[in-house]
Amino acid sequence: MTITSLLDHPDLWRADRLYRAAAYRGTSIPSGFPILDRYLPGGGWPTGAVSELCLAQPGIGELQLLGSALAQITKNAGRWVLWLNPPFLPYAPGLTAAGIDAGRMLLVRTDNNTRADRGAPRQRQTHGRRSRQQESADDPHARALWAAERAARSGTCAMVLAWLDDTRLGQREVQRLQVAARQGNTLFCLFRPLTALRQASFASLRLRLAAGEQTDGRQRLAVDIVKRHGGWPVQGLHLELDQQRATRADVLAQLAFWREERARWLPNPGAAWPLPANTGSSPRITH
Amino acid sequence: MLWLGVHLPAFGLEVATGGMLPAREKPLPASDTDTPAAEEQAAGHASAQPMVLVRDQRVVACNDTARALGIAPGNSLATARSLTPDTLRHLQQNDERESRRLALLADVLYRFSAEVSLVPPGGIVLEVGRSLKLFGNVQALVDQVNTACAELGHQARTRPAATPLAALALARANVPALPQVRLDQLALPAKTVERLGNMGLTTLGQLLTLPRRELAQRFGRDFAAYLERLTGERPDPRPCIQPTRHFAETLHLLEPLRDKAAVQPCMHRLLTTLSHWLIGRQLGAEVLRWTFGTHAARSPETVTRVSMTVRFAQAQRETAAFAAISALKLSATELPEDVLDIRLEAQRLRAWKDQPTTLFPELEGGPARGSPATLVDQLDARLGDGACLRLTTLDRHAPEQAGQSAGLNTRQAAAPAPLGRRPLWLFPAPRPVRVDNLVLLEGPERIQGHWWDNPLSRDYFVAVHRGGTRCWVFVDQTGQWYLHGYFA
Incomplete structure (x- = not known):
């Protein structure tokens, strides 16, 4: 056994490099962004x-x-993705256009308080000893946590995207979710506000996301890796999200045509022009 | 032909107690708490209380404790009371409930044979000659029948024999061979047994050696016919039960239950019955309907019913699957008062298709990974119906109708891909937006239509907001700008 083979042992972490993909214990799903994959442990999520x-x-x-x-999860593997309390509706046509099978999505809302077929109306005198579970059953945050843990642990959903009440989300809850995700081998994405970064977390991977520079009309995302397994934090990754389909000239031509058309059809076209003026030197695309 | 006789020795008492003697945590009301027996029972020995089954003020059956105290069937209730001053519990025999229970039990045993017939009280015979290949051998079948009865709360003795009467006699007498059966254990008139006894005949072996014709002369034709049916010399056709097509069973409790934890074993008992019933019919149930009869402690007369419906995304038939979801649903249901009886009804029965969820479960992450139906059942049970939704696409002009969230049973329609770009987040309702925060990047895409209900005419643009978000905005005919989604 040579010193190099010892150094290559997967249990030995060397500060100057990440786990290589082959040596990484867990599995991962490539993110589709080569820049990001290079820094993620195992080369993906x-x-x-x-x-x-x-x-x-x-x-x-x-x-x-x-x-x-x-x-990859929905289209290629045909597995399910669970969305827990998303802030808006995941829009199926948009997902389909992105190559995602929207039929494999399970949307779970714990905030609506429609407790159907309760049978009898709520009565003042409750059943004997009211259990603790019963108490917490009415708390939306507790129900969301329960659903998140159950979904992660069951292993039936390959991926869980969860939005939880962050003001009440502590380290212990995240740790429980981490354990549940490990048991179910689930890719668990927890969406949190930036303030969550102030406190430590048991999550394997923590990213800070911000809108990137968009001056040329391309959508970019600035990603900082705050925490990752087997590596130092990485700052300042810029991901190109989509390609602008139309050139600037096309867009301007279309807008000019639209304005004419609109002026012909609408009774008061003046109200429709509160768009910022074209400053010429600015790379903004306006009319 | 091979017959299996099932004898239920304690059937009457088991029916009267509902087969459930819940171990109570707190002592009984003052009337019967101050004796050692009641305390013992409170500690979990449910059979410690002497119990007798009574019909017309006469003891019909008694449990072991009562028997140890000197009570025997045939005693009057007053005698029994005098033997056990305070603790005796007497239950009235309920013929209707007994026959209903025996029919249900036969219905469950239909799982093992197509020819099941009732021999009330407390007897069932099954023709199992044609079931042997499926279940292996007679002993395996006997064990399974006994286990099924035990799971349903009945102590059973099962014996195989060549004729139904012989099988029943062996089961009742609990002996391996017919000649050892005592005559008083046969279903003969007491007077006949007495006369035979006076002649010195006490076992069937002695009786069967005697010439049949002389016996017929002395004891009548019916007696001879009985012996011929017993030995198989004369055919003994029996009416078979018709398997029921619906499952509804009620468990009547002796003592009102005040705790959800105490209700669960009773529910488990009912679910086990249902599971056997479903397996025997190759069915699965999609909906379980529970009804709890409750009464307030102050007014025992008024019984209120609380219902609880448990739905399954896929038809189920295993007790464990039923129990897990029902327990979750129970935790989200309020049982206001003491529970007196529990009724279970199975609805939406489907033909059972036993199919593995995956071809190589070991390769795909082990047996823990079931179908999402299980997860959906759990979430629905705890969070309320309608918590789980799916995303649907529809072929509609209006963007808010083209992609929606809907119930899981909604049919997915194929919709053509829209021409323009569509966002990943959509707002439930468009929000008015100040336009000087936006810079337009692409567009317009005019969406116009719905003249028949709510006409819309919108010009959609892709824009970037000052905050850095990529927005989907539109301007309507009045010139007002709205934010409708994010390209997140």
Whole structure:
């Protein structure tokens, strides 16, 4: 046994490099972004672990970041993805256009308080000893946590995307989710606000997401890896999310045509022009 | 022809107690708490209380404790009471409930044979000659029948024999061979048995050696015919039960239950019955309907019923699967008062298709990975119906109708891909937006239509918001701009 073979042992972590894909214990799903894959342990999203995605506001491209993984899971493997309390409706035509099978999505909402077929109306005198579980059954946060853990543990969903009440989400809850995700070998994506980064977490992977520079009309996402297994944090990754389909000239021509057309059809076209003026030197595409 | 005789020695008492003697955690009400027997029972020995089954003030059956105290069937209730001053519990025999229970039991045993007939009280015979190949051998079959009866709360003695009467006699007498059966253990008139006894005949072996014709002369034709049917010299056709097509069973409790934890074993008992019933018919149930009869402690007369419906995404038939979801549903249901009886009804029965969920379960992550139906059942049971949704696409103009969330049973329709770009997040309702925060990137895409209900005319654009989000915005005919989704 030579010193190099000892150094190559998967249990030995060397600060200057990540786990290589072959040596990484867990499995992973490639993210579809080569820059990101290079820094993720195992070369992709870690399955059987919690990945925290911390972002200031929804809509900056967080779903496109996961798009490739979603497409692989639903389209190629034919497995299920569970969305727990998403802030908006995942739009099926948009998902389909991104190559994701929207028929494999399971949407779970714990915030609606429609407890159907309760049988008898609620009565003042409750049943004997009211159990603790019964108490927590009415708490939406507890129900969401329960659903998240159950979904992660069951292993029937390859991927769980969860939005939880972050003001009440502590380290212990994340740890439980981490254990559940490991048992079910689930890729668990937990979406949290940026303030969550102030406290430590048991999640295997923590990312800070921010909208990238979009001056040329391309959508970019700035990703900082705050925590990863077997490596230091990485800052300043810029991912190109989509390609602008139309050139600037095309867009301007279309807009000019639209304005004419609209002026002909609408009674008061003046109200329709509060768009910012074209400053010429600015790369903004306006009219 | 091989017949299996099933004798239920304690059938009457088992029916009267519902087969369930719940171990109570807190002592009984003051009237019968101050004796050692009641305390013992409170500690979990449910059979410690002497119990007798009574019909017309006469003891018909008694349990072991009562027997140890000197009570025997035939005693009057007053005698029994005098033997056990405080603790005796007497239950009235209920013929209707007994016959219903025996029919249900036969229905469950239909699983083992197509020819099942009832021999009330407390006897069932099965023709198992044609079931032997399926179940292996007679002993395996006997064991399975006994296990099934035990799971349903009945102590059973099962014996095989060549004729139904012989099988029943062996089961009742609990002996391996016919000649050892005592005459008083046969279903003969007491007077006949007495006369035979006076002649010195006590066992069947002695009786069968005597010439049949002389016996017929002395004891009548019916007696001779009985012996011929017993030995198989005369055919003994029996009416077979018709398997029921619906399952509904009620468990009547002796003591009201105040705790959900105490209700669970009773539910488990009912579910086990249902599971046997379903397996015998190659069916699975999609909906279970529970009804709890409850009454308030202060007014025992008014019984209120609380229902609970448990739905399954796929038809199930195993007790464990039923019990897990039912327990979850129970935790989300309020049982306001003491529970007196529990009724289980199976609805939406489907032909059972036993198919593995995956071809190589070991390769795909082990047996823990079931179908998502199980997970959906759990979530629905705990979170309420309608918590689980799926995403649907429809061929509609209006974007909010083209992609929706809907119940799991909604049929998925194939929709053509839209021409323009579609966002990944869609708002439930468009939000008015100030346009000076937006920069348009692509568009327009005009979506116009729905003249028949709610006409819309919108020009959609892809825009970038000052905050960095990629938005899907539209301007309507009044010139108002709206935010409708995010390219997240």
